């Protein structure tokens with residue numbers, strides 16, 4: 001059983017995100033965020049956003065403990081903010097905790113995943129009901145962090161809102177800490193659990209949101225198809241038109257998040 005989380009430990013965390021954001025290491029300027037936030041776990045998203053939409057800067061540098069990404073909103077739809085989470089579960093959760101400390105009430109996670117199931121192709125969007133955890137961060141937040149669950153209602157609405165050009169698929173996924181230890185056997189085991197894809201942040205983000213009772217759901221664009229056996233070809237990234245697919249995906253996430261925020 002998990003020994004990193006002690007449910008009887010009611011002593012206070014030495015550093016909290018709430019305290020950190022206004023500390024000397026955080027920000028001198030008060031920042032308030034809109035209630036809905038999109039946490040991109042991919043590199044191109046904020047550049048694409050500023051290229052293709054009219055945006056405004058909410059904060060040049062979010063006062064996270066590790067990284068300091070900018071936080072943006074659309075000029076015409078200021079009720080949603082967009083930022084980039086750190087890569088890997090610990091850095092991603094640092095960004096998330098900061099967003100929550102600054103007032104976010106609902107979180108949409110938008111990232112990439114590698115896929116290892118014939119039912120899913122590069123360019124599909126996987127929106128999981130639950131994510132199996134092989135990362136350590138969520139084990140500091142919950143006694144049983146084996147699976148992290150999306151908020152059922154938000155997950156259903158996100159699937160609906162994302163159904164545009166790209167295929168949306170409702171399969172479970174897994175989050176790992178060790179990208180270079182995704183062996184063929186390991187991925188066969190993940191398949192046996194019903195998982196179709198792997199990323200490095202999403203289970204921790206969903207688990208932390210669940211612990212704080214903040215509705216969250218994750219959409220993962222399949223960015224690379226993994227070989228399923230020794231006889232299949234080598235791993236490779238993306239597809240011939242992956243840049244266009246990724247752009248389409250970012251647009252769908254933007255539209256879906258605005259739609260979901262308008263419904264609130």
Ligand SMILES: O=P(O)(O)O[C@H]1O[C@H](CO)[C@@H](O)[C@H]1O
Nearest residue numbers: 041042043044111112113199
């Ligand atoms: O920063 P971009 O190109 O989105 O890629 C990031 O996302 C991938 C993992 O999801 C890794 O390749 C990482 O570098």
Ligand SMILES: O=c1cc[nH]c(=O)[nH]1
Nearest residue numbers: 112113114198199200
């Ligand atoms: O985290 C990731 C993202 C894409 N592909 C993978 O195998 N892992």
